[in-house]
Amino acid sequence: MNIIASDSSSYKSLASMLEGYDCPAILVSVDYRILAINQHYRDEFGEVPLQQNKRCFEVSHGYSVPCDEAGEDCPLSATLQSGRKERVLHIHQTPRGKEHVDVEMLPIHDEQGQLLFFVELLRSVSVASVQDSSQKLVGSSKAFNDMLEKITRVSHSDASVLLLGESGSGKELVAHALHQGSHRANNSMVTLECAGLTDSLFESELFGHVKGSFTGAHSNRVGLVELANGGTLFLDEIGDVPLSMQVKLLRLIETGAFRPVGSSSVKNTNFRLVCATHKNLAQMVKTGEFRQDLYYRINVFPIHVPSLRERQDDLVLLTNTLLKRISKRKEYHLTDSAMQVLKQYNFPGNIRELSNILNRATLLTDTNLIEQNTIQACLEIDRELDPLAETAFAPQSFNVTHSGEDKEWMDLKTAEKRYLSELMAFYQDDKEQVAKIAGISLRSLYRKLE
Template sequence: MKRGLQLAVIEDDPGLRELLHEELESEGFVVHPFECVEDFQAQRTQLAISLVISDIRLPGQSGLELLQQLQQEPQPLPFILITAFGTVDQAVQALQQGADDFITKPLDLEHLLVSVKRVLEYHQLRSEVEHYRRARASEQRGPGGILGASRVMRQLFQDIEQIAPGDGSVLVLGESGTGKELVARALHKGSQRAEQPFIAVNCAGIPAELMESEFFGHSAGAFTGAQKARAGLLQEANGGTLLLDEMGEMPLALQAKLLRVLQEGTMRPVGSDREVQVDVRIIAATHQNLEAKVTAGEFREDLFYRLETFAIQVPPLRQRGDDVMLLADYFLAQLQAQQEKPIEGFSADAVATLTSYRFPGNVRELQNAIERAYTFCSEGAIKPEHLPARMQDSHQQDVEQLVPRNGDWPSLQAVQEDYVRQVLAHTNGNKQQAAKILGVTRRTLYRWLDSLEPASRND
């Protein structure tokens, strides 16, 4: 803990205020004494306060009211309350509202000093942990801030970095919920068009009869209700990037007109008799098999090959290994920033449940699951019962598969060894993650591995 940290002491009793001033300064702190909250607030912005020590009952605003105000800030100041009217109810209320400690009068100065040092050391450690987490997260981000550290994501990042600077159309393939729009935004951000518009449109959300007008615009009087000329999405994205999500839903007739835009750089609004020049990069995204749709006559072959020149495959979450918990921790931190709760990460059982689940809904499903768990968990670690029932059931079925159906029961050691092998295979040999899933220390895991056959150690 650094000497010279600045403390604010808010106490209306001048004798006690002076005593606290002297005692805390003798311990190397810089102390700013105040008689009331209003005086503190008037000077606060000019000071670098690291901790507030405040009486509850004060002239004007109370210490509890100040605590409540500070807790609304993005980084609340550490706070210790003191009072001559201490009760259990007041202590519980103060701690629930964010106080770090609650001390009653007459003050035990030694106790107070211990509390001050403990609170400061705790917040310093917490700050260092948050700094480490942010630094680690930044190392695990790819183009456009996409989070991922697995081998398949590193390949994706490499593909984005190679394709982004060009100007050709791109086809982004991947299951629903994998983050195809994030990839499209990363491509735009890494291109020469980064300062120009990025427009995303879901083709499946536009009625077929309105799609041509939406994309190409229309002239006044082009159809009933078209009282004014209107620019389409292609013109709105001029100079920038247009993401066509769910490209497989685009009608064949419109595909032909889009191909002309890609080849000639011109388009004709509905009802107009003149061509309009457009300069736009097209990124098409879909979860469908466009090659199969070409074979079925549902997608133009020439447009498919035009788009497929630069194709990017976004991997499903089930292929991303440790990224599951990397993302889970990130979503949990986001929720904590919005509404802080006394939640301490995930239990070993919750980690096992999450990492064994297949996630058909991919990252979007994981994010929704963490939001649900955060809502239903009041304190401590998130447990399997806080996760969606389908995830709990899936993990239970995985466990039940270990039970033999032919009466030939294996030994407990054989079951354990088989399960350890499966977990190591799932984590691609990452022993730290495997130990976390198994709920044991790495030392215990290494001891188990020593008992396995050499070929099975996955070293």
């Protein structure tokens, strides 16, 4: 089959073929020219003037050269090299601004195996944004896009996912994105924070219990695995699950069957498992702290969640997004010099620490403009309270002057108590808000307050 640019009837037949796809689709020649588009494409991305022989990289990205010459992966080039379909994640120009799009390129050959053209399928990634968003993952750096590509690939399956990354890097948000992008999105996502749970508490939380099964069990309680039926079960900090409980968790994953504490009845559940940890589980397997069989059950599809240091290009976008999440009524902005201070900081606490710093800054500033000295003051608090923060500044860090007088230092526990006490007083004992600002779970806050 030959494609003749001037043959309008050929365009109509090719366009009709594209209508068979349930997503935006375009027909592309081997020299990147867009030959036809379907109605889904028009609805989502707008019209393309086909008579102008526009090339795909011009329309989708505004580039003057192919994607691989502009520093991005090019699915067309990859397909030419491999001879089979290829898939990449791109950031496309759309009528709504820049958006993440999952691109699949299908080569079309004739009977002799000669490559005729490509069908490019484009699916918008709804769980992430390149712009400020209060509900989605945000980012556009290479590290972020690499992670997002893995999320889009695995979301529609039921494969168990293991999220690996430092504390505060946003693993729980990634878990929510996996759930929202799955066919289970209309059902519940249930979270269990495994850190700090005893054997009995872990078992009761996970499987539930019947009235009278232990001291304090005054009524029946439905377990989280039952609440997650049809949805997603997210086990945060899976590396902290007691060793004695790991065999019961393994049996649950393998069979979907469980028994509430104190009950003789076996129940069944069906959930998609997502786990997260900042620990080296492979090393824990070697030292006998984590079961090898459980490790291989949960590590079907690992995803590295990058630290904030790995995605410095996202710092401005993340800062603007977090400021909007922190204050919905008042719009805050950082001066250029204040942003430069943040750019020189290494963020050992990652996005959670950035959120804490910005929360403090909004409280310390008297206007909607956050100045350099305000950010410096917020970072000084971290240096006093967190020993890790002392080494968190880049060598070219800003200078902070100290008076020559002696300073009385308090121990870390006392400093933490004072910090939480001041937050509780400021927010009138609103524990949920205090936990959010402190960057800890509500359960952890209760333990610290006790």
